[in-house]
Amino acid sequence: MLHxxxxxxxxxxxxxxxxxxxxxxxxxxxxxxxxxxxLLRFSVKEISVITPYQCADACLRDTRCKSxxxxxxxxxxDKKLCELNDAKWNNDNDAIxxxxxxxxGLDHEGLQEVSRNIVFYLEQSKSGP
Numbered sequence: 321m322l323h324x325x326x327x328x329x330x331x332x333x334x335x336x337x338x339x340x341x342x343x344x345x346x347x348x349x350x351x352x353x354x355x356x357x358x359l360l361r362f363s364v365k366e367i368s369v370i371t372p373y374q375c376a377d378a379c380l381r382d383t384r385c386k387s388x389x390x391x392x393x394x395x396x397x398d399k400k401l402c403e404l405n406d407a408k409w410n411n412d413n414d415a416i417x418x419x420x421x422x423x424x425g426l427d428h429e430g431l432q433e434v435s436r437n438i439v440f441y442l443e444q445s446k447s448g449p
Contacts, residue, residue, distance in 0.1 A: 352425035
């Protein structure tokens with residue numbers, strides 16, 4: 321009986337895959353990722369995180385946040401420094417190419433859209449056939 325449930329769920333997910341993918345593809349965290357880059361002089365808050373998604377969550381919760389930098393470590397489980405910035409990278413401010421840092425230019429509103437897309441995906445994956 322359990323196998324039948326999993327089979328039904330899998331068929332349902334494949335039938336909705338295009339719709340779910342379209343919703344999630346609208347905007348993602350990596351849309352404005354600049355690898356090996358760090359925005360300087362605009363940090364308003366620093367926290368320790370394990371993943372860039374935790375840094376994005378902190379940015380989403382702070383309305384001053386317009387972008388963020390995340391330190392990259394070799395071991396994925398290591399704590400990383402997350403810098404919330406009150407500006408985005410443009411030609412008038414300083415961003416440098418530096419090994420071990422990633423810059424994300426997704427602001428508060430963009431992160432809200434990513435969050436809505438993730439919630440939509442999770443709701444769609446929970447609803448059965």
